[in-house]
Amino acid sequence: xxxxxxxxxxxxxxxxxxxxxxxxxxxxxxxxxxxxxxxxxxxxxxxxxxxxxxxxxxxxxxxxxxxxxxxxxxxxxxxxxxxxxxxxxxxxxxxxxxxxxxxxxxxxxxxxxxxxxxxxxxxxxxxxxxxxxxxxxxxxxxxxxxxxxxxxxxxxxxxxxxxxxxxxxxxxxxxxxxxxxxxxxxxxxxxxxxxxxxxxxxxxxxxxxxxxxxxxxxxxxxxxxxxxxxxxxxxxxxxxxxxxxxxxxxxxxxxxxxxxxxxxxxxxxxxxxxxxxxxxxxxxxxxxxxxxxxxxxxxxxxxxxxxxxxxxxxxxxxxxxxxxxxxxxxxxxxxxxxxxxxxxxxxxxxxxxxxxxxxxxxxxxxxxxxxxxxxxxxxxxxxxxxxxxxxxxxxxxxxxxxxxxxxxxxxxxxxxxxxxxxxxxxxxxxxxxxxxxxxxxxxxxxxxxxxxxxxxxxxxxxxxxxxxxxxxxxxxxxxxxxxxxxxxxxxxxxxxxxxxxxxxxxxxxxxxxxxxxxxxxxxxxxxxxxxxxxxxxxxxxxxxxxxxxxxxxxxxxxxxxxxxxxxxxxxxxxxxxxxxxxxxxxxxxxxxxxxxxxxxxxxxxxxxxxxxxxxxxxxxxxxxxxxxxxxxxxxxxxxxxxxxxxxxxxxxxxxxxxxxxxxxxxxxxxxxxxxxxxx
Amino acid sequence: xxxxxxxxxxxxxxxxxxxxxxxxxxxxxxxxxxxxxxxxxxxxxxxxxxxxxxxxxxxxxxxxxxxxxxxxxxxxxxxxxxxxxxxxxxxx
Numbered sequence: 207x208x209x210x211x212x213x214x215x216x217x218x219x220x221x222x223x224x225x226x227x228x229x230x231x232x233x234x235x236x237x238x239x240x241x242x243x244x245x246x247x248x249x250x251x252x253x254x255x256x257x258x259x260x261x262x263x264x265x266x267x268x269x270x271x272x273x274x275x276x277x278x279x280x281x282x283x284x285x286x287x288x289x290x291x292x293x294x295x296x297x298x299x300x301x302x303x304x305x306x307x308x309x310x311x312x313x314x315x316x317x318x319x320x321x322x323x324x325x326x327x328x329x330x331x332x333x334x335x336x337x338x339x340x341x342x343x344x345x346x347x348x349x350x351x352x353x354x355x356x357x358x359x360x361x362x363x364x365x366x367x368x369x370x371x372x373x374x375x376x377x378x379x380x381x382x383x384x385x386x387x388x389x390x391x392x393x394x395x396x397x398x399x400x401x402x403x404x405x406x407x408x409x410x411x412x413x414x415x416x417x418x419x420x421x422x423x424x425x426x427x428x429x430x431x432x433x434x435x436x437x438x439x440x441x442x443x444x445x446x447x448x449x450x451x452x453x454x455x456x457x458x459x460x461x462x463x464x465x466x467x468x469x470x471x472x473x474x475x476x477x478x479x480x481x482x483x484x485x486x487x488x489x490x491x492x493x494x495x496x497x498x499x500x501x502x503x504x505x506x507x508x509x510x511x512x513x514x515x516x517x518x519x520x521x522x523x524x525x526x527x528x529x530x531x532x533x534x535x536x537x538x539x540x541x542x543x544x545x546x547x548x549x550x551x552x553x554x555x556x557x558x559x560x561x562x563x564x565x566x567x568x569x570x571x572x573x574x575x576x577x578x579x580x581x582x583x584x585x586x587x588x589x590x591x592x593x594x595x596x597x598x599x600x601x602x603x604x605x606x607x608x609x610x611x612x613x614x615x616x617x618x619x620x621x622x623x624x625x626x627x628x629x630x631x632x633x634x635x636x637x638x639x640x641x642x643x644x645x646x647x648x649x650x651x652x653x654x655x656x657x658x659x660x661x662x663x664x665x666x667x668x669x670x671x672x673x674x675x676x677x678x679x680x681x682x683x684x685x686x687x688x689x690x691x692x693x694x695x696x697x698x699x700x701x702x703x704x705x706x707x708x709x710x711x712x713x714x715x716x717x718x719x720x721x722x723x724x725x726x727x728x729x730x731x732x733x734x735x736x737x738x739x740x741x742x743x744x745x746x747x748x749x750x751x752x753x754x755x756x757x758x759x760x761x762x763x764x765x766x767x768x769x770x771x772x773x774x775x776x777x778x779x780x781x782x783x784x785x786x787x788x789x790x791x792x793x794x795x796x797x798x799x800x801x802x803x804x805x806x807x808x809x810x811x812x813x814x815x816x817x818x819x820x821x822x823x824x825x826x827x828x829x830x831x832x833x834x835x836x837x838x839x840x841x842x843x844x845x846x847x848x849x850x851x852x853x854x855x856x857x858x859x860x861x862x863x864x865x866x867x868x869x870x871x872x873x874x875x876x877x878x879x880x881x882x883x884x885x
Numbered sequence: 886x887x888x889x890x891x892x893x894x895x896x897x898x899x900x901x902x903x904x905x906x907x908x909x910x911x912x913x914x915x916x917x918x919x920x921x922x923x924x925x926x927x928x929x930x931x932x933x934x935x936x937x938x939x940x941x942x943x944x945x946x947x948x949x950x951x952x953x954x955x956x957x958x959x960x961x962x963x964x965x966x967x968x969x970x971x972x973x974x975x976x977x
Binding site for chain 2 (some may be wrong): 820
């Protein structure tokens with residue numbers, strides 16, 4: 207788990223080593239344990255390492271035996287031991303015990319198709335010295351990030367956009383279409399990002415770049431064709447067996463593995479499976495909220511007692527969220543409509559402070575096994591729309607979102623109005639997501655007249671239409687909703703803004719048993735009627751978890767992970783804001799200068815927030831979305847200072863006399879690696 | 886009557902449209918315009934209770950009473966009519 211960056215010059219000019227160092231410097235936080243850099247012909251590959259597997263032998267960039275292939279790799283190939291044996295049987299000889307070397311030999315043996323054999327979470331760039339070709343790949347569900355850009359005859363790539371922006375030839379500006387997507391779907395749609403000219407390699411894609419070609423191809427897709435005829439009991443047994451194996455593989459590490467434990471079903475399952483698979487102490491970590499509306503401490507205690515883990519929680523207050531939010535946006539590299547990444551950032555800090563580099567998490571269960579309230583909402587809306595006069599059907603609306611107090615207080619008449627289904631909606635491919643997307647799109651009201659004019663006539667939904675797989679129309683509505691959530695929000699927000707970027711800000715690697723591709727494929731093909739049986743979400747998973755997790759956790763009603771929002775930033779009228787940057791970045795002058803939003807509308811929103819009335823979902827999203835966009839402009843466009851946010855070198859590194867500004871960027875460690883490789 | 890409507894219009898413009906000059910008529914449904922959610926309904930209720938000194942019962946929380954400027958005006962007037970004779974009687 208690490209950070210990577212690099213450059214390939216297809217214009218024949220020599221690669222500037224200093225520039226590659228600078229690119230890597232921007233993402234130093236991802237890999238504080240070691241650094242490496244290799245210039246090989248037209249390519250410069252760099253790597254910041256978080257040492258987890260083969261601590262001694264796994265240094266990167268790494269080459270094959272004859273130096274014809276060089277790789278820089280972020281992530282884990284969990285089945286590397288099995289792959290290694292298979293490759294050895296075919297005559298490959300290994301110099302290390304690392305998973306990195308397995309990729310090199312697998313590429314030699316199977317070519318680009320090698321990735322289909324990997325069970326893992328990866329982003330890598332592999333330079334073929336003889337072919338003068340760069341092969342980039344990203345894992346199936348988008349756990350590990352990979353961005354790229356072309357400038358002149360140069361191809362740049364990096365684990366984060368910062369690495370690309372560290373190159374002086376790159377122009378840093380917002381992409382209005384990327385922002386339009388965020389203010390519709392909550393995230394940009396890869397390969398687009400919110401920065402013009404910077405692309406994200408979509409999950410499950412390979413990219414091959416050479417002087418003459420630029421080939422982007424998908425190597426894997428989830429298939430929701432039902433494998434019917436199985437009972438719920440059989441499905442549950444199969445699910446448990448697969449999840450146990452997925453967890454076992456994700457405990458492979460040469461450093462200790464901890465676990466996030468939220469008190470919800472999903473992370474209690476992964477923790478329980480880890481508990482079964484390990485002897486000795488299991489360390490778990492969680493977030494507790496000062497605000498009872500969001501706090502899940504009671505269930506965390508239940509889980510901790512039942513699973514006998516050694517637990518630490520970080521207590522999150524409103525001011526904590528406001529305080530770290532600028533750094534959260536710096537790491538997320540996109541506007542956020544929710545503050546929920548901020549507590550995850552604080553949690554990773556706690557984990558790192560406790561000496562852990564690796565954690566298991568329960569992320570992915572809601573997408574794979576059908577847990578989200580949005581799925582339930584879509585099911586009820588569709589059921590009701592088939593018989594709109596039925597009061598019994600309409601009353602099912604009362605079972606939606608029980609944790610939202612304002613909605614709970616609504617009359618049935620209003621619920622009917624909120625969840626109203628237009629006749630034409632029923633055949634929409636995004637029937638499930640229409641209410642969310644329409645609500646979010648209302649935030650574009652705040653865009654400045656110039657931005658509204660630029661985006662006039664654009665249909666953001668069409669961006670989504672372009673990515674629908676050919677089989678989509680044949681899937682059941684429930685599966686279509688699952689696919690949309692898995693293709694858009696999972697990589698675009700959950701695994702990035704709330705996942706990789708928050709954890710790696712503190713050099714912590716997340717591992718996701720629910721995102722093992724075998725689990726994903728199995729869950730996608732479950733009989734649809736069992737995914738949500740009636741309105742019982744994650745039915746198969748719950749059945750699989752009986753006997754594994756405490757009954758109280760199994761029986762609790764679902765509470766999605768949320769965090770306090772506008773009130774983290776705004777105090778009642780007359781008092782200064784909680785944080786100075788809020789006043790500054792939302793001031794009419796700054797809003798006008800930056801040009802994305804309308805100053806008067808933002809002032810009106812602020813006044814409303816300051817008036818003390820509880821804000822609804824839309825107003826909260828507007829405030830967080832506007833503030834985070836302003837932070838993005840401040841940190842990425844106005845001033846771009848990656849080194850200021852980089853974490854200090856570890857003591858271990860200082861001992862080895864590595865990287866330090868005092869040496870003028872002299873890279874003794876890298877030089878030694880290279881000298882050894884060359885000789 | 887005009888005062889009531891204009892107070893309501895100002896409230897809707899400031900609170901739900903954030904001062905934007907989006908055109909809407911007194912008959913337009915707030916739900917249809919997409920400017921109101923469950924919290925918005927409670928904001929309207931708070932306005933009625935505070936500004937117009939009307940108490941709103943749970944069974945009155947329906948779009949027919951609250952979902953346009955004209956619906957609100959009619960609702961407010963109806964509530965006042967009901968309320969006033971009682972108040973007059975109490976003074977005797």
